[in-house]
Amino acid sequence: MTGRRRIWGLAAGAVGVALTGTAIGIARQRHVIARRDRGEARFGSLRSAPVTVVADDGVPLHVEVDELPAEAARGRRRRTVEPFTVVFVHGYALSLDCWHFQRAGYRGLVRAVYYDQRSHGRSGRAPDGHATIDHLGQDLRRVLDEVVPEGRVVLVGHSMGGMSVISLAEQHPELFGHRITGVALISTTAGGLAPHRMVLPMLPEGLSGLGGDLAHRLVAALAHGGRAVDGLRRLGKDIAMVATDMFAFGDDVPPSYVEFVDRMLSGTPYEVLAEFFPNFAALDKFATLNALERVPTVIVCGTSDRMTPVEHSRKLHRLVAGSTLVECPGAGHMVILERHEQVNAALDQLLAAAAAYVPSEPE
Numbered sequence: 001m002t003g004r005r006r007i008w009g010l011a012a013g014a015v016g017v018a019l020t021g022t023a024i025g026i027a028r029q030r031h032v033i034a035r036r037d038r039g040e041a042r043f044g045s046l047r048s049a050p051v052t053v054v055a056d057d058g059v060p061l062h063v064e065v066d067e068l069p070a071e072a073a074r075g076r077r078r079r080t081v082e083p084f085t086v087v088f089v090h091g092y093a094l095s096l097d098c099w100h101f102q103r104a105g106y107r108g109l110v111r112a113v114y115y116d117q118r119s120h121g122r123s124g125r126a127p128d129g130h131a132t133i134d135h136l137g138q139d140l141r142r143v144l145d146e147v148v149p150e151g152r153v154v155l156v157g158h159s160m161g162g163m164s165v166i167s168l169a170e171q172h173p174e175l176f177g178h179r180i181t182g183v184a185l186i187s188t189t190a191g192g193l194a195p196h197r198m199v200l201p202m203l204p205e206g207l208s209g210l211g212g213d214l215a216h217r218l219v220a221a222l223a224h225g226g227r228a229v230d231g232l233r234r235l236g237k238d239i240a241m242v243a244t245d246m247f248a249f250g251d252d253v254p255p256s257y258v259e260f261v262d263r264m265l266s267g268t269p270y271e272v273l274a275e276f277f278p279n280f281a282a283l284d285k286f287a288t289l290n291a292l293e294r295v296p297t298v299i300v301c302g303t304s305d306r307m308t309p310v311e312h313s314r315k316l317h318r319l320v321a322g323s324t325l326v327e328c329p330g331a332g333h334m335v336i337l338e339r340h341e342q343v344n345a346a347l348d349q350l351l352a353a354a355a356a357y358v359p360s361e362p363e
Contacts, residue, residue, distance in 0.1 A: 041104060043260040044097040053146045055118065055139050057130055062122035063115040064096065065147055066107050084152035084181065084354060087113045089140060091159025091187070092276060093268040095121030098158065098261075101340035102347070110351065115143055117164065119272045131275035133283060136160070137167025144179075154182035154354045156347065158336055159308065160276070162188025163283060170288035177294030182354030184347060186300045187333050189312035190319075191284035250304030250332035257337050289319050294360070296353035297323040298346050302331025302339065324349075 051063045068083075086106065088099045096114040106112055116123040117136055126135065144153060157165035162185040169176055176183075244262040245253075297320050301313035310327060317325035326346045328339040336343050 041100075043100050043256065044263070046097075046100060046103045046107075050122070051147060053115070053143050055135070055142055057127060057135070059118045059126055059130070059139070060124040061115055061118065061139060061143065062096075063113065063143060063147055066103065066112045066114070068111050069108055083111065084154060085111045085113055085148045086154045086156060086351070087115075087140070087143065087148065089115075089155065089157040089161030089164050090117060090120070091161050093120070093273060094159070094261075094264045095267070097121070098264060098334075098336065100260075101337060102156070102344060105340075105344045106347075113143065113147055117161070119275065120268060125272070126275070131272070131279075133160075133163050133167050133279045133285075134171070136164035137171050140164050140168045141172060144175075152181045152354065152357075152359060153179055154184070154351060155180060156184040156186070157188060158186040159188055159333065162186060163190070163279075163285075166190050166285050166288060166292075169291040170285055173288070173291035176291040177360045179359070181295050181357040181359055182350050183292055183295055183297045184300065184350055185297070185313070185316060186343065187302065187305055187308050187313070187335055188316075189283070189308050190286045190289060190316060192312065192315075193280045193283060193308065247306050248332055248334040249338050250302050250330045251338065253338055257334075261334055261337070286315075286319060289316065292323070293321045296350055296357060298326060298350045299323055300326045300328065300335060300343055300346055302328045302333065302335040304330050305333045305335070307333040 048064045048066050051065060053061045053063050055061055088096070088102060090096055090098050095116050099114055103112065103114065118124070118126045118139055119131055140155075155165045155168075157163070165183060165185065166188075244265060245258045248261050249257065299313045299316050299320070301308070301310045303310050313325060313327070317323050324346075326342070328335050328342050331339045331342075
């Protein structure tokens with residue numbers, strides 16, 4: 001492990017100036033495209049032809065791939081740079097649409113994969129007992145096998161999506177440093193989470209102030225009447241919007257941001273929320289983080305994140321040797337929307353480092 005990090009350190013030092021230039025170049029191109037797309041594309045409207053990937057237990061996963069334009073792909077081959085694909089993994093109660101600003105920014109610049117996690121968005125419902133972080137890690141491996149069968153991979157996970165990435169690292173550490181050459185963990189943790197934080201915006205009015213143990217029992221009980229709870233959520237839409245704003249964002253954001261997140265939250269059946277809820281209290285994967293030390297890793301979090309507080313990201317940074325921590329002052333859990341320019345700038349640097357990384361031989 002030490003030797004592998006030393007090789008990476010020497011390579012990074014040798015190409016440091018080149019990396020900076022590459023990152024700035026990507027950022028400039030991305031800024032032009034993002035500015036254009038923000039003026040034309042509504043939240044949730046960025047699309048590509050869907051692909052269905054069937055998980056190991058039969059759950060159909062909705063996947064979309066933004067391919068590189070043919071001329072860009074030819075140019076990369078002429079430069080003899082090994083292509084890589086960026087895979088974006090969304091969080092709890094969201095969908096692939098949450099990556100709107102990242103998708104707008106990187107279209108045409110990199111090959112990118114977006115998918116709805118099991119029981120979320122357009123993907124199928126998980127069987128009983130299969131709504132677990134471990135199954136999410138298995139799904140990620142399946143997506144890689146089906147739509148990224150070759151070439152290098154950069155993984156970007158937000159919230160529960162970051163947990164999916166960490167689960168993959170636990171199950172298949174041999175991929176990191178070989179096929180996977182970069183990781184971004186955004187607003188996430190490997191354990192020690194107060195789970196009631198994850199459902200506060202989704203609980204009916206009057207129940208959001210409960211403590212952790214009571215909230216856990218209540219979530220389990222309400223799961224049996226999921227449709228009724230969904231009805232209460234719809235009736236209390238104005239109150240739900242306030243809760244979404246409070247728990248998803250740190251600073252003032254345009255109302256369209258709050259409405260967009262609320263649509264994703266309210267579109268996730270309460271039964272799904274309840275099925276995944278026990279995972280957060282049981283999560284403890286800190287011992288598996290060493291696989292991430294093999295590759296460039298960036299950790300991003302808003303300092304006003306009420307769902308996965310910034311202390312979790314600081315702990316990840318301490319435990320993943322060589323990682324980079326990016327704190328976004330005043331931003332909340334949906335930092336990928338609220339501070340998308342800062343997040344995309346951090347991803348620019350990560351992609352530049354991943355492009356320069358020399359993969360190891362398979363273990």
